[in-house]
Amino acid sequence: MTAAKSKNKTDSEKYGYFLGCVMPAKMPWAEKAVFLVADKLGLNWDYMKETLCCVRPGVWKAIDPDTWLTLTGQNLALAERQGVTLVDSCNGCWISHYEALDELLEEPEKMEMVNRHLSKANMKLEGTVNVKHFLQVLYEDVGIDKIKANVKKPLNIRVMRHVGCHARKLGDDVLPRYFDEILKACGVEIVDTPYDTMCCGLLLYFSDPKLSIYRNVFKKFKLAQDLGVDAIAIICSGCYDQFDRGIKILEDEGDPTGQLPQGFDVPIVHLSEIMALAFGYKPEEFGMDVFRSTSPSKFISKVAEGK
Amino acid sequence: MEKEKQMKSYTRLLDSAKKITEHRLEEEIQQHPWRRPFNATAPDASKPSLKRDFEQGLVYPITNDVAGARKAANLDPMPPTAHKYTEQAEKKREVMKDIGTAKKIAFDTEKRVYKY
Numbered sequence: 518m519t520a521a522k523s524k525n526k527t528d529s530e531k532y533g534y535f536l537g538c539v540m541p542a543k544m545p546w547a548e549k550a551v552f553l554v555a556d557k558l559g560l561n562w563d564y565m566k567e568t569l570c571c572v573r574p575g576v577w578k579a580i581d582p583d584t585w586l587t588l589t590g591q592n593l594a595l596a597e598r599q600g601v602t603l604v605d606s607c608n609g610c611w612i613s614h615y616e617a618l619d620e621l622l623e624e625p626e627k628m629e630m631v632n633r634h635l636s637k638a639n640m641k642l643e644g645t646v647n648v649k650h651f652l653q654v655l656y657e658d659v660g661i662d663k664i665k666a667n668v669k670k671p672l673n674i675r676v677m678r679h680v681g682c683h684a685r686k687l688g689d690d691v692l693p694r695y696f697d698e699i700l701k702a703c704g705v706e707i708v709d710t711p712y713d714t715m716c717c718g719l720l721l722y723f724s725d726p727k728l729s730i731y732r733n734v735f736k737k738f739k740l741a742q743d744l745g746v747d748a749i750a751i752i753c754s755g756c757y758d759q760f761d762r763g764i765k766i767l768e769d770e771g772d773p774t775g776q777l778p779q780g781f782d783v784p785i786v787h788l789s790e791i792m793a794l795a796f797g798y799k800p801e802e803f804g805m806d807v808f809r810s811t812s813p814s815k816f817i818s819k820v821a822e823g824k
Numbered sequence: 825m826e827k828e829k830q831m832k833s834y835t836r837l838l839d840s841a842k843k844i845t846e847h848r849l850e851e852e853i854q855q856h857p858w859r860r861p862f863n864a865t866a867p868d869a870s871k872p873s874l875k876r877d878f879e880q881g882l883v884y885p886i887t888n889d890v891a892g893a894r895k896a897a898n899l900d901p902m903p904p905t906a907h908k909y910t911e912q913a914e915k916k917r918e919v920m921k922d923i924g925t926a927k928k929i930a931f932d933t934e935k936r937v938y939k940y
Binding site for chain 2: 543569572576584587595633635640724727769808
């Protein structure tokens with residue numbers, strides 16, 4: 518058991534939603550849908566404010582682990598000061614906060630080092646902060662029964678799901694299972710595929726862009742298209758960023774591998790959007806059809822028809 | 825032998841890294857073949873985003889287009905992140921200065937360029 522294991526929910530628990538870098542700049546529809554869902558479920562929910570980059574473990578840990586620990590510690594200290602449970606829906610942000618807190622609680626000399634640097638900004642980390650993944654809040658704190666009770670309109674759609682690598686940190690029976698059960702509670706049919714556990718390729722892009730896009734992204738896209746699913750369901754903003762990059766590369770440069778000769782038209786949809794629709798919200802209430810690389814209009818029509 | 829063509833998006837990324845790098849090691853090694861080669865701590869592909877992280881505390885900016893899309897999603901055009909609370913990004917720079925991060929990645933904080 519790790520030191521940073523999430524503490525159980527208390528009735529007075531205040532959640533501070535950590536936006537990260539990608540969601541506020543590229544996924545406004547998901548950000549709004551998260552808040553609609555949290556409101557419907559009666560959570561004591563607000564933004565965690567003043568947040569910085571998480572910071573990206575895949576980049577900073579490789580460059581300088583002490584920088585990663587300290588800058589991640591700055592976000593953890595902010596959450597402590599604001600008196601909130603830090604909640605991430607991006608797997609990359611969550612793994613950074615979860616692993617940094619774990620390491621700092623296990624190694625007091627690292628905590629001392631982090632606080633020495635944070636003191637220059639008049640900040641201090643006690644280590645009392647609680648870090649949770651959005652899926653943990655939904656499944657462990659709210660519960661699948663309450664989610665089901667709020668479903669007004671089972672969606673009756675077929676999706677290929679991509680939960681993302683870091684969501685497997687606690688084992689496949691935890692976050693990946695929560696993801697599946699919540700999707701099913703919303704009336705979604707999940708189509709299992711051989712590529713469900715394949716990485717989105719986000720970090721690989723920095724060292725081998727072709728492998729990252731042509732193998733990790735385009736193979737998934739081709740399969741989604743061949744299977745005729747209504748959407749690829751995601752939870753992680755980092756994975757979305759990579760899929761969005763794949764779509765733009767396909768539009769700008771085509772596909773020299775010949776996997777996607779007709780382009781790609783399957784929308785990448787966040788779990789919060791699926792929940793919001795199942796809870797009875799309309800797509801326009803969270804701007805579902807704006808600012809995305811793949812149009813969700815067919816998806817929206819199918820949900821509206823309920824067929 | 826013809827060099828394999830790189831993806832345009834990746835070439836653009838490396839070009840923007842070049843623009844913010846004073847000494848381009850790949851080119852200088854051609855000019856000074858006897859110089860002992862070394863790798864920069866910050867990989868070229870990460871340089872633009874690390875610079876943005878240093879400047880605004882986050883990797884992506886809130887442009888006018890983004891602000892408009894946020895409004896269309898019934899959100900505040902400016903998120904309550906360090907984009908809005910810029911003093912938190914300033915604190916981050918203070919902390920980075922104390923760690924010596926800029927020196928480790930050879931980033932000149934005055935000129936806002938990488939030395940190599």
